[in-house]
Amino acid sequence: MEAEVVLEHQEFLEYYQPVHDAALSGVQLKGFRPGGAPKDLAEKAINKEKVFEESVNKAVRDSLQEITKENNWQLIDQPKVEVLETNPQANQGLKLKVTLTVFPEVQLGNYQKIVKKVLAEKKAVSVTDQEVEKTVDWVLNSRAKLTRVNREAKKGDAVEIDFSGAANGKPVEGASGKSDQFILGEGKFVPGFEEQIAGHKEGESFYFSVNFPEDYWKEDLRAQKVDFEVGLRSVFEREVPALTDDFAKGLGKFEKAADFRKSVQAGIAKEKEEKENERIRIKILEAIAKNSKIEPPQIMAERTLDNLVAKYKTILKDSAKESELRKSLEEKAKNEVAGNLILYQIAKGQKIEPTKEEVEAEANKLAGKFDPQKVYDYSYGIVQNRKVFEYLEGLK
Numbered sequence: 001m002e003a004e005v006v007l008e009h010q011e012f013l014e015y016y017q018p019v020h021d022a023a024l025s026g027v028q029l030k031g032f033r034p035g036g037a038p039k040d041l042a043e044k045a046i047n048k049e050k051v052f053e054e055s056v057n058k059a060v061r062d063s064l065q066e067i068t069k070e071n072n073w074q075l076i077d078q079p080k081v082e083v084l085e086t087n088p089q090a091n092q093g094l095k096l097k098v099t100l101t102v103f104p105e106v107q108l109g110n111y112q113k114i115v116k117k118v119l120a121e122k123k124a125v126s127v128t129d130q131e132v133e134k135t136v137d138w139v140l141n142s143r144a145k146l147t148r149v150n151r152e153a154k155k156g157d158a159v160e161i162d163f164s165g166a167a168n169g170k171p172v173e174g175a176s177g178k179s180d181q182f183i184l185g186e187g188k189f190v191p192g193f194e195e196q197i198a199g200h201k202e203g204e205s206f207y208f209s210v211n212f213p214e215d216y217w218k219e220d221l222r223a224q225k226v227d228f229e230v231g232l233r234s235v236f237e238r239e240v241p242a243l244t245d246d247f248a249k250g251l252g253k254f255e256k257a258a259d260f261r262k263s264v265q266a267g268i269a270k271e272k273e274e275k276e277n278e279r280i281r282i283k284i285l286e287a288i289a290k291n292s293k294i295e296p297p298q299i300m301a302e303r304t305l306d307n308l309v310a311k312y313k314t315i316l317k318d319s320a321k322e323s324e325l326r327k328s329l330e331e332k333a334k335n336e337v338a339g340n341l342i343l344y345q346i347a348k349g350q351k352i353e354p355t356k357e358e359v360e361a362e363a364n365k366l367a368g369k370f371d372p373q374k375v376y377d378y379s380y381g382i383v384q385n386r387k388v389f390e391y392l393e394g395l396k
Contacts, residue, residue, distance in 0.1 A: 004084075005063045005096040012086065012094040015062075016055040023051050056083065059094060074103035076300065101297050106345040109291030115392045118284050125272045127265050135264050136243060139251070141183075146236040152199050155185035158236040159197060165226045172226055174218070179233055190216070197232065205231045281389055285339040296337045305333035340381075343388045352391060354383035 007015075023046040029037040037045070060081055068075060080099040146158055153159050158181055165175030182188045184197060196208040207229055214223045241247055248260040308329045309322060346352070362379035363372075370378075 003067055003098045003100060005060065005067075005094070005098055007059060007063070007094040009093045012055070012059060015059045016051070019051050019055045019058070020046075023047070056081070056086075056094065056096070060096065060098065064098065064100075073100070076101050076103050076297065101299050104295050104297060104341065105293075106341050107293040108288065108342065108345055108349075111288045111291075111342075111346065111392075112395055114287045114291060115284055115395050118280060118287055119393065119396050121283075122280050123276055125269055125276055127268045127272070131268055132261055132265050135268060136261065139264075140240050140243060141238075143241060145239040145241070147239065148202075149235055149237045150202060151235065152201055153184055153232065153235045154198055156238060157184050158182070158238055159184050160233040161197065162231040162233060163228055165228045167221075167224050167226050172221065175226060175228075183238070193228070196228075197230065200232050202232055202235050205229070282339075284389075284392060285342055286335070288342050289335075289338045292342065294338050294341055296334070296341055300337045301330075301333050304336050305329060308333055308336075340385075343385045346392070347384050347388050350388075350391060352384060352387050354380055354387060358383045 024039070024042050027037055027042040027045045029041060029045060032038075060079065064075070064079060067073070079101075082097040082099075084095040084097055086094040144158075149157075160179050160181045162178045163176060163180070165172040184194055187194070190210055190212055192210045196206075196210075200206060207227065209225055209227050212221045212224050212226060216222045243257045243260065245256045248254040248257045251260055252263075254260045254263065305326060309326055312325060312329065313322070359376060359380045362383050363375050366375045366379070
């Protein structure tokens with residue numbers, strides 16, 4: 001959106017003159033006390049471009065405040081300013097072209113009705129005995145006693161290996177590791193790999209080939225034959241403890257093994273509940289978006305996309321090309337922007353605002369890590385969105 005700002009000579013002079021006079025008073029020339037140099041010499045010494053720029057910035061700031069207030073606009077980016085004509089010393093005013101990025105208009109459909117329909121689809125959470133036992137087994141296995149042994153490795157042992165893979169004589173990216181420890185038989189590696197390690201002793205080096213699955217996640221390795229060189233560095237026999245009352249006491253504030261199992265069950269239930277809530281919230285925003293008119297500015301989508309790319313590059317830690325990653329995340333970025341605009345519009349319509357205490361409590365989680373004002377603004381948005389969802393979830 002473009003707007004034209006026009007100030008008559010006298011109007012612009014009210015901005016220009018104070019800045020100009022302040023610059024003059026600050027001139028220091030050899031042989032003269034500060035501010036005492038002759039005016040003609042001081043005029044030559046001041047940075048006229050800087051004076052003009054500061055004057056324009058002040059004029060633009062005040063003018064935009066007036067324009068945005070009159071039109072009830074909310075700016076979401078720094079305005080771009082182009083000076084069309086001016087010369088304050090030749091009794092000219094100021095004429096500017098200002099390009100604004102304004103917070104978009106969001107026209108929501110009957111979101112209350114939509115939300116009630118989606119909430120009716122929420123699934124009840126349940127936890128099976130098998131899920132509890134699987135988690136208990138994981139905890140017990142993570143505390144297994146390891147004893148180094150001089151025998152052939154077998155399923156269930158912990159082993160440490162060095163390995164490298166090659167296809168057609170060329171090293172395969174990601175198919176090498178040094179002193180990598182894992183439990184033999186758990187399926188950490190590609191099918192057919194771990195079976196080749198069983199039967200070998202510590203200190204042995206050996207070779208074998210594995211055919212990668214046709215549906216392997218890395219396209220260039222699908223159905224490929226990869227030749228491996230493996231050095232078995234160590235073999236450990238694992239003694240997995242039993243879940244007794246005494247063992248449970250060592251895991252936390254539990255008196256009995258049954259107390260620990262109940263805690264595991266509650267933890268799984270909580271995790272499932274959170275996942276279901278997240279699924280429903282995403283579905284709510286998607287359903288509202290389909291029945292609303294939302295035209296987010298490109299800059300909002302670009303900034304969100306930039307943040308997503310930075311986040312996923314850190315998590316993936318691979319050599320994925322940024323251009324490919326950006327393309328794959330474009331839709332997600334658009335959905336996030338649309339969702340945030342929906343939440344903002346509902347908060348505005350329902351007058352949902354966080355209290356200062358709520359925002360400060362959220363901001364304290366990031367205290368000292370980032371710019372305080374940015375942390376406060378970010379925390380305000382987090383708390384406001386949470387309160388909007390609480391409002392929506394109460395529409396059952």
